[in-house]
Structures are given as structure tokens and as C-alpha cells.
Amino acid sequence: MLKLIYRRLLMMVVMLLGLLAIMFVVANVAPGDPARLAAGPDATRDMVETIRVERGLDKPLPQRFVIYLGSVVTGDLGTSIHTGRAVLHDLAIYFPATLELVLFSIGLAIVLGIPLGVIAAVNHNQLADHIIRIFAVSGVAMPMFWLGLMLQWYLALELNWFPLGGQLDLMSDPPTRITGMLTVDALLTGNFAIFLGAVAHLFLPALSLSFPALASIIRVNRAEMLETLNRDYITNARAQGIGPLRIVAAYALKNALLPTLAMIGLRFGWMLGGTVLVEGVFDWPGVGLYAAKAAISSDFEPIMAVTLVLGASFMLANLLIDLTYAALDPRVRAQV
Amino acid sequence: MSDPILSIRDMRLEFDTFDGVYKAIDGVSLNVAPGEALGLVGETGCGKSVLTRAAFGLVPSPPARITSGEVLFGGRDLLSLREKQLRSIRGAQVAMIFQDPMTYLNPVFKVGTQLVDAIIAQQKGAIARRAARDLALEMLDKVHLPNPQRQFDSYPHELSGGMRQRVLIAMALAAKPKLLIADEPTTALDVTVQAQILDLIAELVSELGLSVIMISHDLGVVAQVCNRVAVMYAGQIVEDAPVADIFDNPKHPYTLGLLKAIPHPLRPVEHLAGIPGSLPNLYTPPTGCRFADRCSHAVPVCTDGKPPLMDLGAGHRVACTLYRKEHVDA
Numbered sequence A: 001m002l003k004l005i006y007r008r009l010l011m012m013v014v015m016l017l018g019l020l021a022i023m024f025v026v027a028n029v030a031p032g033d034p035a036r037l038a039a040g041p042d043a044t045r046d047m048v049e050t051i052r053v054e055r056g057l058d059k060p061l062p063q064r065f066v067i068y069l070g071s072v073v074t075g076d077l078g079t080s081i082h083t084g085r086a087v088l089h090d091l092a093i094y095f096p097a098t099l100e101l102v103l104f105s106i107g108l109a110i111v112l113g114i115p116l117g118v119i120a121a122v123n124h125n126q127l128a129d130h131i132i133r134i135f136a137v138s139g140v141a142m143p144m145f146w147l148g149l150m151l152q153w154y155l156a157l158e159l160n161w162f163p164l165g166g167q168l169d170l171m172s173d174p175p176t177r178i179t180g181m182l183t184v185d186a187l188l189t190g191n192f193a194i195f196l197g198a199v200a201h202l203f204l205p206a207l208s209l210s211f212p213a214l215a216s217i218i219r220v221n222r223a224e225m226l227e228t229l230n231r232d233y234i235t236n237a238r239a240q241g242i243g244p245l246r247i248v249a250a251y252a253l254k255n256a257l258l259p260t261l262a263m264i265g266l267r268f269g270w271m272l273g274g275t276v277l278v279e280g281v282f283d284w285p286g287v288g289l290y291a292a293k294a295a296i297s298s299d300f301e302p303i304m305a306v307t308l309v310l311g312a313s314f315m316l317a318n319l320l321i322d323l324t325y326a327a328l329d330p331r332v333r334a335q336v
Numbered sequence B: 001m002s003d004p005i006l007s008i009r010d011m012r013l014e015f016d017t018f019d020g021v022y023k024a025i026d027g028v029s030l031n032v033a034p035g036e037a038l039g040l041v042g043e044t045g046c047g048k049s050v051l052t053r054a055a056f057g058l059v060p061s062p063p064a065r066i067t068s069g070e071v072l073f074g075g076r077d078l079l080s081l082r083e084k085q086l087r088s089i090r091g092a093q094v095a096m097i098f099q100d101p102m103t104y105l106n107p108v109f110k111v112g113t114q115l116v117d118a119i120i121a122q123q124k125g126a127i128a129r130r131a132a133r134d135l136a137l138e139m140l141d142k143v144h145l146p147n148p149q150r151q152f153d154s155y156p157h158e159l160s161g162g163m164r165q166r167v168l169i170a171m172a173l174a175a176k177p178k179l180l181i182a183d184e185p186t187t188a189l190d191v192t193v194q195a196q197i198l199d200l201i202a203e204l205v206s207e208l209g210l211s212v213i214m215i216s217h218d219l220g221v222v223a224q225v226c227n228r229v230a231v232m233y234a235g236q237i238v239e240d241a242p243v244a245d246i247f248d249n250p251k252h253p254y255t256l257g258l259l260k261a262i263p264h265p266l267r268p269v270e271h272l273a274g275i276p277g278s279l280p281n282l283y284t285p286p287t288g289c290r291f292a293d294r295c296s297h298a299v300p301v302c303t304d305g306k307p308p309l310m311d312l313g314a315g316h317r318v319a320c321t322l323y324r325k326e327h328v329d330a
């Protein structure tokens, strides 16, 4: 088991290097002159050139990449042009908000998706199954940002049930910063009113972000449950007189969860990418919004850094999923 | 003769499929006397598994539909019971073991967990986990599984096919049921292991005084274990007789063909060398004898109507026009 973790962490480093290399090339073939941008609109030609040399932008690309890697390793992710702060500092501010949003979203998708998939399979071709299937198909078909806009317009603007955007009401004081995730910090500091406010703000963006994942999880889990419920070991369990609850919730579900887990991992990746859109719609102060703003001003170092943390999050999540896989399936465990 | 322990009467079962209604079981009647070991033979797809499973509510519906019949067991008609009542009979009073030990154990639960779950279900919760565990270990010992304590904590993939079948037998017989349905319990195993498992079943059957339905397409297996044989063809029983009679004095042309098809009593039937042709289309089954178009003895009346199962005396019954009284007399 430890060997698996070790191997996977090593692989992660290699993959992150690859990711950075690709991003680095893309950033440098994209139009726009970073030296000019850094120097500001009023800079003279000489000033721009000075900055170019100062920042090493005159060196060949591979050499610059190595230099960049060196600074990344020491924790220096560069400086953001549009915030004027160290990128690492910005990430410390914005990443917890994204993490909170994404964890809440994937949690929502899992907690709703698995039971709904099971309910649909158990009621195969009956009313409940049809309703859940229609729901799932619509979820796969609907673009995330469009769903976000619709939810925002109807539930927030028309019905006023939820706040339009942001992380907290302007009136309320944020809790002491511990993890940077408002809901968690509010709970840790025992501030229940703030917690409720934070959850209310979190709800619509999380729903938008989780809906496609929820739909896929339902679909995969339903299909897997249907197949598993037809397996021979289920027939044997029924022949022993074992009751339906144990058969569905343990004997079948534990087997059906294995492919569902793979889908959860995949969808988590999509979700991380989706934060750029959803954070934009709901004005959620996370790295997605941060990266979007940076992209508009051709501010590459923040984009690289955001890619790095999102990539690492995705890989860590998949490591976690593989470990869960091994925990669920003794045959997988036997192989590692 | 005492009342049968299981009596299936005129059972009909259809599958609603995409291609139409598949009439898998057509008017089957079958009795199992207490202490009797009945062999159920017939080529693949003739309905042996479906018949015995459907009798105890184990064939999912849909697609299956039981359109007529009774299954009398313990004084009740099982076909009129609800799933919950059936569940209290399955496991506790009727045990089943199946063909492929590789697929009938759940791959993600320990052998011991599955045994304990089954035992608790069989006893309807009236047994503590500890006691169930002790019983499970005792059963593993009884089926001669080496090192029961270790196998108890193993996962199915860590066991060989023969060991898994022993686990399944231990599971099935833990509640000391009255009836055992063994659905080709040795087909998927190596020949040497087959003999061991058959011996084990025979040993436990006599020890527990079980009645048995032994399904097989291997007449050799049946000869070894059973005292009576029912021959099934295309969803119907065509002959039913004491085991010696089946071998020495077979009546139905299909039974004759089956016997001819086995050059060696331990080799399973794959190609019915004695019988050309294949099972009839059961979406639109023939109205007469279902075997008529493969039968070398067929006469025009064979296609006229379904021949009833006729009693030839001494517990020998056959469904074939050739043995009709008027026919025999003529």
C-alpha cells in the first residue's frame, strides 16, 4: 500500500512537470509581450528592455523554463501583474475558497448521486427510475455556466431564496481565518450564523458545479447496480434468504461502486476546470476567477500557478480514489 | 408412500423478451419424496435451472412470468407466497448450490462474512454473530476444507474452485435444510475435484437425511448419486423413472439418444451424437410432441398433440405416443 502511494506521488511529480512544461510553452507562444505588460503602458522602449533582461525574458525558452522550475521548487511562483502581490500569497487567499466550493460540489454529487442511482436500479423501468433518468440526462446535456445563470436568475434574483453571489453578506464579518474555507472556519469558531450564511452563498455555485457530475454518477451507478444485481453471487445471497436491504446496500453496492469511483475521479477533474466558469458567474473569490482575471491581462505567472495547484489537486484526488478502490476491492489490494 | 416433500404441478413459465414470449417451462409436474435423490437431466437450455429456481422465487419477474401451476412445499403453495415469506423458506428449508463456484461468491466480501450473513439470514436473526461464526467454522470443517480458520478470513479469489464449492456447500447446508437443489455442482470443476465434491455431497446428504434434486447433463453423475431420474426436454418432462430403469430400460427416444450420446459415463454431454438437430424454437413451440422433428421413431400422430406423461407401472412414466395403449396394442 505504501509502495503504491510512493509510486503514485513520484508519478505525480513527473506529470506536474509535464503539465508545467506544456503551460510554459503555451504561455510563451501566446501573443502579448510580458516584459511590456510588466513595465506598464507608459514605459519607454528602454525601460521595457531593462525589465526584459531583469526578468530573464531575453534568454532562450528551455533555459527560462529551468529557471522557472528552480523558483517554483523554492516556493516562488512569481508576481501577479494585476494584483501586484506574490502569486503564492494570492493562492493562499483564493485557493481555499475554490477547494471549499469543489469539495462541497463533489460531496453533493456523491451523496445524492449514489443513492439516486441505487433507487433507480432497484425500481428498474418503474416511475422512480424514469424520473431519475430524465433528471440525469438533462444534467449531462446542460452546460454548467448556463445552469449557473439560470439558477442565479430564478432562485436568487426572482425568488430571493439565495444570495446572488460572493462568499458572505457584506454586513457580516468573516470568521477568524484558520483553513480559509469560510464554512469550516465558521464552524471551528462556533459562529453558527456565519456558517449558515456561508452555506447559503455556497449552495448555488456548488449546485451548478456539481450537477453534471451528479448526473454522471447517477447514470454510472444505476447501470452498474443493474448489472451487479443480476450477478450470480446475488442469486446465491437470495437463495440463502438474505434480505433485500443487505443485498442492495452491501452485496451489490460495494461491487457497483468500483466503476462509479472511476467516474467520480474523472468528474472531479472536470469540476476543477469548471470553477473558472462557475466562479465567474457567482463572483466566487477562488482561483478560477483569479486565473480568469489573470488571463485577460496576459498575466502568466498566476495562470501557471493555478494550473499547478489544480493539476496537483486532481492528481491527489485520483490517488485518493485509487486508495478507496483498493480498500473496497481485495483483488486490487492483492495487486499493489 | 409418504407425501412428497416437494410437488411441482403443471408449472408453466414464460419469459417476456424482446423477440416475443419464450415458453421456457410447459406444464411440468415433478415430485420429490422425502429422502429421495432425484436427478434432473436434459441438454443445455431445456429449462432445468429455470424450473428449480422459479419454484422458489429466484427467477426475476419481469422478464419471467409464471402462468400456471402450483409448487407445494411444507403444506403451502409457494407460488402464492409473497417474497418475504419465500425468503424465510429459502436458505432455511431449501438449500441451493450452483454450477460455477467462481461466480456465486461475492468477490469483495470475506468468505467468513458471507457465511455468517447467510447463517444469520437462514436462522432469521435468531442467532448471535458469535454463534453464527462458530457454526460457520464448524461447517467449513464439515466440508473438509483445510485450515477453516484461515479460509474464513480469506477472500474468494484466494481460494481454488473446489474450495469455493466447498464453501458454498457449507453455506447451503448450515441450516440443516430439508431439500437440497444442486444445480450442476461439479460441471465447472476439474475431473478429480468433481469426484471429491460429489462424494462430499453424497456424504452430507446421507448424514443430514436430505432430499435432493441433482441437476446435471451428465448421466454418470446422476447414476452415482440419485435413485430416480427425470428427463427434461424443451421445457417438459419426457420421462421419469427409477435410476436403474432409465439405464436398463429407457423408454423415450430422447432418453435413448441421451444414453447413446455418452460413450463414457463420466464425460459430460456436449454433442448429442445420438440425436441430430437442436431444441425447437420455444417462441412458437410445436403443438405436438416437442421432440418429434428430431425423433427417428416419429409417426404422423406425434405432431397431433402433446403426449401426456403416462404411467407404465413401477414408478416409470413416459410422455411418448409410442407407448399409448392403443398404439402398443396395434
Ligand SMILES: Nc1ncnc2c1ncn2[C@@H]1O[C@H](COP(=O)(O)OP(=O)(O)OP(=O)(O)O)[C@@H](O)[C@H]1O
Residues within 6 Å of the ligand: B015, B017, B022, B024, B042, B043, B044, B045, B046, B047, B048, B049, B050, B051, B063, B217
Ligand atoms: N432471463 C431470461 N430471459 C429470457 N430467457 C431466459 C432467461 N433465463 C433463461 N432463459 C431461457 O430459458 C431456457 C432455459 O434456461 P435454463 O437456464 O433453465 O437451462 P438449463 O436447462 O439449466 O441449461 P444448462 O444445462 O445450460 O444450465 C433457456 O433457453 C434460456 O435461454
Ligand SMILES: [Mg+2]
Residues within 6 Å of the ligand: B048, B049, B050, B183
Ligand atoms: Mg442450468
